[in-house]
Amino acid sequence: MEKIAKKISQLKEVIEHSTTTLIVLQDNPDPDALASAAALRKLVNTMGDIQCSFTSGGAVGRAENRALVKYLGLNLRPAEQVEFGSFDLIAMLDTQPGTGNNCLSADMEPDIVIDHHPCRKDTRHCRFTDIRSQYGATSTILTEYLFAAKIEPEPQVATALLYGIRSDTQDLGRDTTSADVDALMRLYPLANKRMLSQIQRGLVRREYYRFLSVALRDARIFGSTVISNLGEVDNPDMVSEMADLLLRDEQIEWSMCYGLCHDKIHLSIRTDAEMPPASKVIRHIVARRGVGGGHESYAGGQVPVEGLSKNQLARLTSSLERAFLRQVEPSHVHSSGKKLTAS
Ligand SMILES: [Mn+2]
CATH class of the missing domain: 3.90.1640.10 (inorganic pyrophosphatase (n-terminal core))
Incomplete structure (x- = not known):
């Protein structure tokens, strides 16, 4: 005291x-x-x-x-x-x-x-x-x-x-x-x-369900890791919300979601694994490309993409995904994943 x-x-x-x-x-x-x-x-x-x-x-x-x-x-x-x-x-x-x-x-x-x-x-x-x-x-x-x-x-x-x-x-x-x-x-x-x-139990906007549907449709599984690209979002909070939601899958230990908002890619990662800390993982992902930080089990980052062509943007996001997998699921770095919602 x-x-x-x-x-x-x-x-x-x-x-x-x-x-x-x-x-x-x-x-x-x-x-x-x-x-x-x-x-x-x-x-x-x-x-x-x-x-x-x-x-x-x-x-x-x-x-x-x-x-x-x-x-x-x-x-x-x-x-x-x-x-x-x-x-x-x-x-x-x-x-x-x-x-x-x-x-x-x-x-x-x-x-x-x-x-x-x-x-x-x-x-x-x-x-x-x-x-x-x-x-x-x-x-x-x-x-x-x-x-x-x-x-x-x-x-x-x-x-x-x-x-x-x-x-x-x-x-x-x-x-x-x-x-x-x-x-x-x-x-x-x-x-x-x-x-x-x-x-x-705050009221959600109608668009919430559209973003939710995009996040679920894109979600791909790599071992016990899930990644989803939400595409363009109207606010970055959606990205962290979906990362929380996807971590609730009982077989998942790591989740990463990202979306584009105002010329930046916003990333959120979540984990219930003991190691490595999420804050360290995000810093590796965004290294030299943007900023990132957080805590043991949750972290976020941003990468500016102003002026990038569609192809350059696709290459960047794929490189961000691989940087993530290299740290948490190295045996799946070259895989394209399995759809979460494929029937
Ligand atoms: Mn806080």
Whole structure:
């Protein structure tokens, strides 16, 4: 507890004399990022008279995430409408400078970085950092801050944090520590359970079923690995959602889905194998071609494809698939796979 009390007084010092803070989230933010943003707003609003704004590159796609944004009343502004230099402070949550998955330009340094991804070189220079890569969620860190500062989160924030932890750890089933379990148990009595269920069963857009059908039709099996190319998608959240879904096949240990959105290939990989870590696998796949990162059992990456011809694009995706198979299913590198849904 001592360490966290020190962190809180450090944070107080950093925000002293500031009146505006811009909270930068990863592109296409997930529930963990959204909940952390609402919790940080709560924390700094209690510490001082600070106006918080929120931004991220890319839209919020997944139904659950859109429901959460609405419930939290987060006014998430598109990065292109934000004057980054006009804020006293910049905070970054659930992502870090230089990862390539957020909209803060490389020449700007955030003042505050709180995250549970492995610490990056550029993060070390920032004024306030709290990186706990062993934690299952950034929401767990923010939950600890709130309770240590003796702030009881209102039902909206408690519900969001609870959902953030549950979704990043898949109900405490992946990449979890006892800190995540403790945070979840403290939040549970404060959360709105009816709202939680509504968020989880968020309404989907009609196109959802079309993308689902494409993902299933393209899914190919290589041993205990599945790969699916979703083609063009209207939001990258679809890619991670399908990667989650395909991993549920009882015979599958690794899944990779990818899709094209705004001149980038978005990749998601998932695993329930012990080794190698998904974050390492994604970095091998995108090496020198794009950016990627993540955790032990889930990771994501992006590869820019602007200006590529159709043939070049096909060659690139096939090379990405082979790079993946080389690491997790080497005996199938030269196979074209077996259709998942072939009858
Ligand atoms: Mn997270």
